[in-house]
Amino acid sequence: MSHTFNDSYSGENLNYTAFPMGGLGAGMICLDGTGTFSHMSLHHKPQIFHEPYMYAAISVKCGGDRIARLLAGPTPDWKIFFPWGTGFDSAGNGGHFNKIYGLPRFRHASFRSRFPFGEVCLEDKAVPLSTVISGWSPFLPGQADESSLPVAGVEYAFSNPTGQCIEFIFSFHSKNHFLQRESPGLHVRGVEKGFVFSQPGNSARPQDQADFCVECSHPDTKVNAAWFRGGWSDAQTAAWRSVEKGEVIEAQAHPQDASGSGASLYVPVALAPGQSVKIVIRMSWYVPFSDVYFGGQHSCCDGAKCDPNPEDFHQPWYAGHFSGIEEIRRYWRHQYDRLRLESEKFSQALHDTDMPPEMIEAVSANLSILKSPTMLRQKDGRIWAYEGCSDTTGCCEGSCTHVWNYAQAVAHLFPALERTMRETEFGPSQSDSGHQTFRAALPIGPQEGFWAGVDAAPMGSSAES
8 A cells, every 4th residue: 555654554554563662772562553562572682573462442331332442453464364373372273362363443543653652543433432542652862861761651542522421441451471481470469550560580590580560540540450360261351351341340469479360450431522531551661681692701600501690691771770660660650741741842853844754754763773672771871782683683783883883863862872882892892902893792891702703803804703
């Protein structure tokens, strides 16, 4: 289908549209062009085909009946038939354990990017509401720290264009499976107007530690942190039935070690004719360790097999500035409005221009790379980057100078971060003889071990170990 540059996408043009949310080097979750979530990459590496079982829905009261809809447009055909995995998660079974493809949806969707904001408009003649979804995360040029937060905001705006009062239930549901790693135990706990999923780490696998929080802005939010515990897809079925019935369920987490498979939020709403409401979902996460490492040597190894120190691996910037998920979610809650306003100023400045729409779309599309796992920001504040991303790993590691030294976005929007790349090149990446490697180890440090052989090359050589 044809597409007008810097305008809305619809129809087949939504098939591969995914808008990244998350801070610089802080992890990513995408708002798809249809309104669903995908590309969840929280563990400091790309997870391009990682779709969480997570969705928002409404149940609208129409006379004596109810209309239940996922707050999303039609599923792209390629997702339905994609070989997501083996056994019961494969396409032949609809990937039914961890997919939401069979739930009823709005008939039409369109998407528009106004970086760092992405907007999805939903339409369905059976639903008497005007519905718009906006996804974003802070992007404040010149303020690298505020732009490196592990957070995302998703706003659901509803308005009543009819002449009658409309009552409906907004709800948000999620399994916690997307945090599962090798360490045992996934936990759910309720917080005020929200819930927190936790995957504990241990001494052997500290990189498994992860927390993910979902909170709602509406004062009438009810939390169900105790999903039904059964077999197969019983929990997901029970959650959707609550949507169909227009139920509002409030329950504390299961008392037995707080284990559980998921949680839900419910908000009852009544809109008079012409009235509107905006319900904000605030997401935040905390994954302080990783298994991402390139070059150098583990501090404990000396050539022998050992359990490396977790700090020998990449740690994100936010892990050095926030003590945990509680501190992050509080900061996100208190600073949400301010950060949104500042991000809007950049968006307006970028798009309020007489430059050709092709150029504006190209610029904003490439800025999204800064919110992807292509770039990492380590604990001491320095940035490090891949040349690009494969589906599950970064591609061509080491802040390659023949790629990132040509880039313009970081230098112009976050000059302090760009300087850390120069400091790396003229510091740990430069030998006593003056030779610079064009790849930097991670965590950034003296270029030994993996890249050491490069200094044996003659000056001007492109040889690389």
